Amino acid sequence: MIDEHNLFDEIEVERYELFDAPNYNFHFDRRDFIKAFGLGIVFIVPAARVLAQQRGQGESGRGGANQNLPNDIEAWIHVDEKGEVTAFTGKVEVGQNTRTTLTQSVADELHVPVSSVHLVMGDTDLTPFDLGTFGSRSTPTMVPQLRKAAAAAREMLIAMAAEQLNVAPGDLRIVDARFLNHDKSKTLTLAEVAKGRKLVKVIPDNITITQPKDWTIAGTSVTKVDARSYVSGKHRYTFDVKRDGMLYGKIVRPAAFNASLVSVDTQAAAAIPGVKVVTDGNFIGVTAPDQQTVTKAANAIAVDWKSAGQPSNKELFDVLRKPATNQRGGGGEGGGGGARPQGSMADGLAAADKKLEQTYTVQYIAHAPLEPRAAVAEWNGDQLTVWTGSQRPFGVRTELAEAFHIPEDKVRVIVPDTGSGYGGKHTGECAVEAARLAKAAGKPVKLTWTREEEFTWAYFRPAGVIDIKSGVKNDGTLTAWEFHNYNSGGAGIQIKYDIPNNDIRFHASDSPLKQGSYRGLAATANHFARESHIDELAQLVGIDPLEFRLKNIKDERLRAVLQATAKAFGWGKSKPLSDHGVGIACGFEKGGYVATCAEIAIEPPSDKEDKTNRRVRIVRVVEAFECGAIVNPRHLHNQIEGAIVMAIGGALFESIQFDDGKILNPHFAQYRVPRFSDLPKIEIVLVDRKDIASAGAGETPIVGLAPAIGNAIFNATGVRLRSLPMAPRGLTT
Amino acid sequence: MAKVTSLNVNGRKMAVDIDSSVSLLSVLRNDLDLTGSKYGCGEGQCGACTVLIDGVATRSCITQVGRVGGKQITTIEALEKDGKLHPLQEAFIAADAMQCAYCTSGMIMSASALLAKNAKPSRAEIITGMNGNICRCGTYERIVQAIQIASGQAREVA
Numbered sequence: 001m002i003d004e005h006n007l008f009d010e011i012e013v014e015r016y017e018l019f020d021a022p023n024y025n026f027h028f029d030r031r032d033f034i035k036a037f038g039l040g041i042v043f044i045v046p047a048a049r050v051l052a053q054q055r056g057q058g059e060s061g062r063g064g065a066n067q068n069l070p071n072d073i074e075a076w077i078h079v080d081e082k083g084e085v086t087a088f089t090g091k092v093e094v095g096q097n098t099r100t101t102l103t104q105s106v107a108d109e110l111h112v113p114v115s116s117v118h119l120v121m122g123d124t125d126l127t128p129f130d131l132g133t134f135g136s137r138s139t140p141t142m143v144p145q146l147r148k149a150a151a152a153a154r155e156m157l158i159a160m161a162a163e164q165l166n167v168a169p170g171d172l173r174i175v176d177a178r179f180l181n182h183d184k185s186k187t188l189t190l191a192e193v194a195k196g197r198k199l200v201k202v203i204p205d206n207i208t209i210t211q212p213k214d215w216t217i218a219g220t221s222v223t224k225v226d227a228r229s230y231v232s233g234k235h236r237y238t239f240d241v242k243r244d245g246m247l248y249g250k251i252v253r254p255a256a257f258n259a260s261l262v263s264v265d266t267q268a269a270a271a272i273p274g275v276k277v278v279t280d281g282n283f284i285g286v287t288a289p290d291q292q293t294v295t296k297a298a299n300a301i302a303v304d305w306k307s308a309g310q311p312s313n314k315e316l317f318d319v320l321r322k323p324a325t326n327q328r329g330g331g332g333e334g335g336g337g338g339a340r341p342q343g344s345m346a347d348g349l350a351a352a353d354k355k356l357e358q359t360y361t362v363q364y365i366a367h368a369p370l371e372p373r374a375a376v377a378e379w380n381g382d383q384l385t386v387w388t389g390s391q392r393p394f395g396v397r398t399e400l401a402e403a404f405h406i407p408e409d410k411v412r413v414i415v416p417d418t419g420s421g422y423g424g425k426h427t428g429e430c431a432v433e434a435a436r437l438a439k440a441a442g443k444p445v446k447l448t449w450t451r452e453e454e455f456t457w458a459y460f461r462p463a464g465v466i467d468i469k470s471g472v473k474n475d476g477t478l479t480a481w482e483f484h485n486y487n488s489g490g491a492g493i494q495i496k497y498d499i500p501n502n503d504i505r506f507h508a509s510d511s512p513l514k515q516g517s518y519r520g521l522a523a524t525a526n527h528f529a530r531e532s533h534i535d536e537l538a539q540l541v542g543i544d545p546l547e548f549r550l551k552n553i554k555d556e557r558l559r560a561v562l563q564a565t566a567k568a569f570g571w572g573k574s575k576p577l578s579d580h581g582v583g584i585a586c587g588f589e590k591g592g593y594v595a596t597c598a599e600i601a602i603e604p605p606s607d608k609e610d611k612t613n614r615r616v617r618i619v620r621v622v623e624a625f626e627c628g629a630i631v632n633p634r635h636l637h638n639q640i641e642g643a644i645v646m647a648i649g650g651a652l653f654e655s656i657q658f659d660d661g662k663i664l665n666p667h668f669a670q671y672r673v674p675r676f677s678d679l680p681k682i683e684i685v686l687v688d689r690k691d692i693a694s695a696g697a698g699e700t701p702i703v704g705l706a707p708a709i710g711n712a713i714f715n716a717t718g719v720r721l722r723s724l725p726m727a728p729r730g731l732t733t
Numbered sequence: 734m735a736k737v738t739s740l741n742v743n744g745r746k747m748a749v750d751i752d753s754s755v756s757l758l759s760v761l762r763n764d765l766d767l768t769g770s771k772y773g774c775g776e777g778q779c780g781a782c783t784v785l786i787d788g789v790a791t792r793s794c795i796t797q798v799g800r801v802g803g804k805q806i807t808t809i810e811a812l813e814k815d816g817k818l819h820p821l822q823e824a825f826i827a828a829d830a831m832q833c834a835y836c837t838s839g840m841i842m843s844a845s846a847l848l849a850k851n852a853k854p855s856r857a858e859i860i861t862g863m864n865g866n867i868c869r870c871g872t873y874e875r876i877v878q879a880i881q882i883a884s885g886q887a888r889e890v891a
Binding site (some may be wrong): 094095096097110111222223227228230231232233234235236237239242248263290291292335369370371372417418422433448450451632635638639641642643644645646667668669673674675676679682 | 735752755759762763766767768769770771772773774775776778779781808810812813818822825827829831832833834835836837838841860861862863864866867868869870871873874875876877884
């Protein structure tokens, strides 16, 4: 079954948030849970070696993370008396459409309509353990896992139907949830077979699943399965959860990061009718029967905080160049499993006709999911149930169990399909806060973070500095490649260019801000630096950037997307208009291959933004993407489009501004995210490889845009921009 | 403090007992359990809370309930009638114009106000008219297409 050990080896360094110490220390106790199923058939996937929850244990790097959980991990398929199928997965839906992907995969394997398959997701009491929804792992691991369960279910149901119909199992097949014999003279429905039985079956290890070339429901553009509940406003996100007697909560936040509490006066707040104030160490919170009162109460608390001086954007890159004083867990040097230098940089540089050294930087950016962090917590005795929008329901369960000193089986975490995450919702701080307030109040408590809190107290995509030293021959052959990433991370740091002499390293730093996972992690920063630098080298030896890349890349899959993109874009076919420029970039990460072409226009200053600086308008983006066999072409298309649009922000204008432990732009009015008016013409080329297992697609399509835009700006202006964001206030040069 | 005692929401008169300074969004969501309108920023910057006030798209998060006491308030919940979706709702599904869909209610309400003023908006008019609404998942192109479908200007979608 699923072996996630490879994943564990590759847990990227920049998942810093998983190794951070808990925010609070509370003291509490425990009791018991039972759940039951009705009649029907339950299929159990036998033991699979699944990765331990990677939790930080402090000093020993990744060592503390490596605690294997019990081996027996069950994944369930349930067929009820009406023939309705329920599948269970610990994965969560955050907009990436994995609910639809998994539903159609189960339907495909069972030969039943999509409408009769229901998915229970991200509920720690109902679904098998899961590490979390990240790393583009849902498609490559959960699709085959559920398919195996479904395939075993199908075979067993056929055997049962054969017995009922008194025919040989080989004479039966399932079509659209009906069992048919060869001449269709004998038929049964799924309900007629499943009805009234309660059976448990262990799935054979050797069960085979349907290959992509034989898919009927997978591989098609099934509509988002619960689209109707979204367009009608009926879907209940965590923000919308209500419980009987529920109170509202609010946390009083420190004045700055790393601030310590000097004094707090809660008298005025506590005097407001219905208000309860909770203080516990550095935790200060209030509950009240309604949102207005709780806000008023929080504002009525007088607090003094003290904080020492902390860096700002101005010193950021100097700070990041200094080695970390505190060894963090996760990943090895070089990232992604530990890179080893190859060949000799000295030899490679000696063989070069031209050499180049450049530095690239990226600022912190925010995920800014439209649904901020939220949680509803409810205690029944020592049993805790929390609804929260997290990408790691089981990780949040652990955080809660640790915070309240209760066993994990006393904690249930339920993740309603969530208002996006992009890697930004791996942690459970809001769940812990809500549970602490609910414990004190003795009633369910809903805690919803404001936009300002989400911008300030979540975590950011790491900032970073990247130094590259390289050598190239006049014929365009790359000879040497030295790459140092400070702080941002190791994802996507490895090269697909054939360079015999290379030395690629990641260096940990002390980050001034709380940082962590973000869609694509450091692959965006590493691709930006690498693909900008490759463009500079092509320029240096006077070779077309596409030709230069193809000359140095042997990997067929990467060449294929490069060529597909260039063809669709019309690369090299015509000269760009005056004040327009074109750029190309390519990359590989997490089983996905991407190539991006962009056309930009340099336009006069806009009155609204900056009256003096010319602005960069993205005119057109063409992106080819290949991630193996495509499960749902339309949703893949949608993901790629979304990644391109999200990438525009980080490429051109998104940047967290901070000083002395304070975030200076924690509002959409100050932190600009892409809007309708930023939308370029986007064309997607999907490369479907039915002969290759499907990889995830939520992340990698984001990495090509920034370098393609930077290269296009150079093409238009002759100015090379080496810092993300490239033009927050337009072009200053 | 002045109180609001009744609201006209989705064609029904609803009895409430709310301070007039409270935001309309809070009243809709917490008091009337109409949770289709979303909190995204609380500052009128993202459009997730958009409702119609006498037909005009309005950010309910920065609208005090005291200002809308006598007016017709329409939320996303009113668009589906007798189990039949509004053409915009159908079009959003047809165009797959959502990912996490947290922005969807606000998008549809803003779009309905746009189409009420301009039955066949051009692409540029759609972009200008919708620019106050954020979709962090980046499904803007599909939302444009959905509005074009709902206004009878497009059919097929990639």
